[in-house]
Amino acid sequence: MQTIRIDGVTRVEGHGRITVQLDDHGEVQDAHLHVLQFRGFEKFCEGRPFYEMPSLTARICGICPISHLLAGAKACDAIMGLRIPEAAEMLRRVVHLAQIVQSHALSFFYLSSPDFLMGWDADPSERNFLGLAEKHPDLAISGVRLRKWGQQVIELLGGKRIHTHWIVPGGVTSPLTVAVRDEILKGIPEALATATRTLQFFKHMMEKLSDEADSFGNFPTLFMTIGRKDGNLCLYGARRRHEGWLRFADADGNIVADNIHPRDYQDYIGEGVDSSSFMKAPYYKPLGFPDGIYRVGPAARLNMARQCGTPLADEALNEFRRAYAEISLSSFHNHYARLIEIIFAIERMEQILREPEILDKDIRAEAKANEPEGVGIIEAPRGTLIHHYKVDSNGMMTGANLIVATAHNTLAMNRGLKQVADRHLSGHDITEGMLNRMEGLIRSFDPCLSCATHASGSMALTVNLLDTKGNLKQCITRSR
Amino acid sequence: MAKARVATLWLDGCSGCHMSLLDMDERLLEIAAKIELVYSPVVDAKEFPDNVDLTLVEGAIASDEDIEKIQRVRCKTKLLVALGDCAVTGNVPAMRNNFVLEDVLRRGYVENATANQGPPMNEVPKLEPKVIPLHELVAVDLFVPGCPPSADLIYFLLSEVLAGRVPDLSTRSHFGN
Numbered sequence: 001m002q003t004i005r006i007d008g009v010t011r012v013e014g015h016g017r018i019t020v021q022l023d024d025h026g027e028v029q030d031a032h033l034h035v036l037q038f039r040g041f042e043k044f045c046e047g048r049p050f051y052e053m054p055s056l057t058a059r060i061c062g063i064c065p066i067s068h069l070l071a072g073a074k075a076c077d078a079i080m081g082l083r084i085p086e087a088a089e090m091l092r093r094v095v096h097l098a099q100i101v102q103s104h105a106l107s108f109f110y111l112s113s114p115d116f117l118m119g120w121d122a123d124p125s126e127r128n129f130l131g132l133a134e135k136h137p138d139l140a141i142s143g144v145r146l147r148k149w150g151q152q153v154i155e156l157l158g159g160k161r162i163h164t165h166w167i168v169p170g171g172v173t174s175p176l177t178v179a180v181r182d183e184i185l186k187g188i189p190e191a192l193a194t195a196t197r198t199l200q201f202f203k204h205m206m207e208k209l210s211d212e213a214d215s216f217g218n219f220p221t222l223f224m225t226i227g228r229k230d231g232n233l234c235l236y237g238a239r240r241r242h243e244g245w246l247r248f249a250d251a252d253g254n255i256v257a258d259n260i261h262p263r264d265y266q267d268y269i270g271e272g273v274d275s276s277s278f279m280k281a282p283y284y285k286p287l288g289f290p291d292g293i294y295r296v297g298p299a300a301r302l303n304m305a306r307q308c309g310t311p312l313a314d315e316a317l318n319e320f321r322r323a324y325a326e327i328s329l330s331s332f333h334n335h336y337a338r339l340i341e342i343i344f345a346i347e348r349m350e351q352i353l354r355e356p357e358i359l360d361k362d363i364r365a366e367a368k369a370n371e372p373e374g375v376g377i378i379e380a381p382r383g384t385l386i387h388h389y390k391v392d393s394n395g396m397m398t399g400a401n402l403i404v405a406t407a408h409n410t411l412a413m414n415r416g417l418k419q420v421a422d423r424h425l426s427g428h429d430i431t432e433g434m435l436n437r438m439e440g441l442i443r444s445f446d447p448c449l450s451c452a453t454h455a456s457g458s459m460a461l462t463v464n465l466l467d468t469k470g471n472l473k474q475c476i477t478r479s480r
Numbered sequence: 481m482a483k484a485r486v487a488t489l490w491l492d493g494c495s496g497c498h499m500s501l502l503d504m505d506e507r508l509l510e511i512a513a514k515i516e517l518v519y520s521p522v523v524d525a526k527e528f529p530d531n532v533d534l535t536l537v538e539g540a541i542a543s544d545e546d547i548e549k550i551q552r553v554r555c556k557t558k559l560l561v562a563l564g565d566c567a568v569t570g571n572v573p574a575m576r577n578n579f580v581l582e583d584v585l586r587r588g589y590v591e592n593a594t595a596n597q598g599p600p601m602n603e604v605p606k607l608e609p610k611v612i613p614l615h616e617l618v619a620v621d622l623f624v625p626g627c628p629p630s631a632d633l634i635y636f637l638l639s640e641v642l643a644g645r646v647p648d649l650s651t652r653s654h655f656g657n
Contacts, residue, residue: 010524013495017603034603037492037543040584042592044575059572062496062628110502110522128523130512140509148505160657161503162496162628272595276602280593289595401592 009439011111013063014449018417018438026427031417035279035449045397050079050369050389051169058163061451066099067380069167071387074376076169079391080367083239087360088171090352093236095157097345102150103381104338107446109143112335115440116205121433142194149191156180171364181353192346199316199339215423216441217331217416220251222284222294223303226379231306233344235379244377248284249304253327262375265386281410282403293411296383298337303327313344331416332444369395380405382446404451416441484533484642487519489553491546492573492611493539496628497564503631511638530556534641536563540573541612543605554618562620565627565655567613574611581609625655
């Protein structure tokens with residue numbers, strides 16, 4: 001038996017290591033993603049006032065702090081037992097959609113597109129965003145401007161781009177002004193044009209990526225998302241409509257569990273420990289561990305959505321379904337789904353911003369802790385995010401459970417790694433480009449390992465082939 | 481003149497400081513033209529190279545691997561910058577210092593787990609009992625507080641250093657916001 005170690009995975013949000021076990025004939029036996037740091041928010045929040053939690057948990061992740069602010073605020077709303085003002089909910093939805101744009105743009109342009117445009121086997125020293133800026137400046141500038149716009153909307157609403165304090169239990173801290181609304185609306189045409197142009201470009205590129213679509217996490221699993229009553233794409237879940245409850249579907253798209261109230265999530269989701277990773281592996285409880293494998297994220301959401309609910313995004317989704325499948329089983333299609341969701345997010349933002357009620361000055365409800373527990377769930381860019389808080393009678397935290405989007409995909413990422421390894425590594429002399437495909441599988445999930453526990457920054461890629469006694473047989477290092 | 485060799489390192493932080501670096505937007509490409517980015521989470525870099533002029537470090541020190549990394553980076557870097565509150569003070573990652581590490585791990589992997597309970601033992605780094613800021617272990621040349629430091633501040637910092645000046649951040653930076 002030999003072990004290949006990819007240490008660490010590059011161009012993902014965080015630090016991970018991949019190991020692949022080969023038998024004596026070079027056939028892949030198993031493959032695994034290891035996440036390497038741990039912080040302990042679930043414990044060290046103890047004794048702090050519950051209303052600090054959104055701001056504190058935002059520090060789980062600088063890429064999608066809005067997700068943690070929103071899930072945390074929803075959990076606090078539930079602890080207070082109140083319904084937030086309508087304008088506050090609309091504003092939360094707008095800032096969430098802005099985050100979808102910036103986070104998906106980061107994943108597509110900055111992290112993954114170098115593989116598509118420069119090639120999986122390209123010189124690693126150029127296969128990055130700065131290399132892209134030299135070779136394909138138009139696309140790079142598109143990426144910079146689209147991400148920038150999403151971040152600017154967050155800043156216009158919340159005062160700063162990263163770790164805003166504007167989203168709070170009970171609502172938001174300040175109402176929307178006409179000037180800010182108009183400033184956001186002004187940017188929508190360019191953002192939408194950039195997003196649709198990028199989708200057209202990627203659609204053509206997909207023709208050359210059929211091998212990846214076939215082998216990057218292409219297998220049946222369950223899917224999970226939060227849902228709307230009309231079955232359309234749901235990212236925030238309006239409390240006044242009793243939406244945003246959990247929903248599971250099988251690989252054929254049949255709903256297997258529906259209308260799961262956030263407070264009942266533990267009846268359906270268990271958390272298994274992976275003894276070689278700080279990232280846990282949630283599973284669908286009725287099927288047990290590890291058989292209860294399911295996936296979340298952009299492709300899972302679109303699989304489970306009847307439609308997106310906005311004109312251009314619906315057109316794009318229908319076109320995708322005609323070209324590929326009603327229910328896509330390939331995790332590589334997350335890239336495509338992200339571009340559709342960017343279009344949806346921009347269109348939906350405009351719809352919400354044009355409703356006059358969004359300018360209402362009543363944007364925050366106040367209450368003390370009235371319930372001993374609260375659960376807040378949203379669809380973060382990478383999938384379903386669950387915050388569960390427990391408080392004492394004074395509203396001080398006694399414990400928390402957090403299940404982040406990336407963790408739901410743990411079992412699927414490991415199975416996907418095995419699939420890519422089987423396709424590209426088995427029985428071959430191993431090249432750097434093959435290993436980059438293993439990392440590409442991970443990138444297609446756009447995992448946030450920072451969220452999943454935490455991440456660090458060693459980006460060296462050294463592969464050691466060891467024999468059964470641990471002796472070094474072959475060492476491959478990327479020279480950049 | 482040779483381009484400055486610049487690196488960025490991500491230890492125990494949330495990546496917000498790196499995102500703030502990307503928030504320079506078009507200015508990122510302007511800076512990129514003046515430097516050689518030799519190591520960073522945003523490029524596919526090799527092992528940390530020798531003779532680095534400037535390294536921006538995000539995050540605190542939380543594990544044996546963090547210790548090994550920051551010491552190696554310190555040896556190979558002329559100007560080492562503690563970027564953001566976690567690197568400067570320990571900040572949020574250091575909040576676990578009020579608890580016994582075993583209790584923190586038990587919450588995550590026993591109390592909040594339903595299958596295969598117990599802390600991960602294989603392939604993962606050894607966590608330090610206490611999380612510490614950079615200067616408790618290595619010499620730091622410049623402290624840049626902020627959660628995160630703004631993109632404008634990072635741009636100012638890089639522009640000054642690239643112009644050969646020591647940036648005066650006294651009126652420009654602050655903790656938290």
